[in-house]
Amino acid sequence: MTTQQNDDNQNGQQGNEGNPPAPNNDPTLEEVTADRDRWKAISRQNEANYNSTRTELQQFKDAQQSAIEAAKSEGRTSALGEVSTELVTAELRLQAVSAGAELPSLEFLDLNRFTGDDSRPNSDAVKSFIDSLPKQNSGSGFPHLEGAGHNKGGNGDFASTDPTELADFIAGGSFL
Template sequence: MAEPLGETPTGPTPDVAALQAAVEKWKTLSRKNEERFQQVSTELERLRQTALSDQEQALGAARAEERKAVVGEFGTRLATAELRAHAASAGVELPSVEYLNVGSFVADDGSVNADTIAQFVSSLPAPAAKPEFAQGLGLGRQGGAGVPQLTREDMARMSPAQIVAAKKEGKFDALQRGEI
């Protein structure tokens, strides 16, 4: 049944002061929970940033390691090419690359140290200008077609020094081969 207007309910009257105290209590608890939530959220975000930083650092380290490997590989190829070019321009013979530490000519950033290469190439011995000994020994016919050949009679009239000189000039080649 509906109560008529103006009449008070028959039940106990609510205590307004107690209700106000309960509202204030719950507001205070809500504010504390909200502050705690903000603290925990801030800490969680900081931990996420730290975790991301660790992941980014790991990713950066992996990238740097891979770059170093690639730079090292191509740096040694570039250093080998530079060594060959310097040796060719200096006119010296380069030892086999298998026996060289080509990586010592490459800097950490992958660039080739041209000064070190130049010092190394300049330390290599220069090739001999001409052979020290006669290179035509035992190779068969040595005289050219334009060299006049001497006979046994010509040799009989010559001094030993003239014979040696004529032999060096190839004038006795046909005689030595048995053609005359």
């Protein structure tokens, strides 16, 4: 090999001796246009797929949210249904005490009659029932005691707080 051929081989160039020229690989205008149109169609299809998937995802999210709200509502209703009799009993007792009415035995009452549509106590139904009950004595349950309270009563003859004088006064002077 000659020095020039070595230099050409080192520079990465091959000699064209005996090799036919390489065919031209440049695409034609029709091929480029067809390739562009193919990629446009693929892009439009991907965009349509994205939009439909996004719409479907939003529908799933909406359905999931409504299912969560329905489950919460059902749970609340179930829990209130379980404790509704206790809530009605408490409401009946509270309003009876406030109105000064004597509440009959609750075992004979239909407590479901006092619940609303949401399983909570219906205050209006409870109030109308309590208003129909007889009221207790307006006086206190204890008899009035003379001298009770602010030490009212007595004749006011004795005003000393000396213990020996108090003992003489209480005993009427007979023991001390």
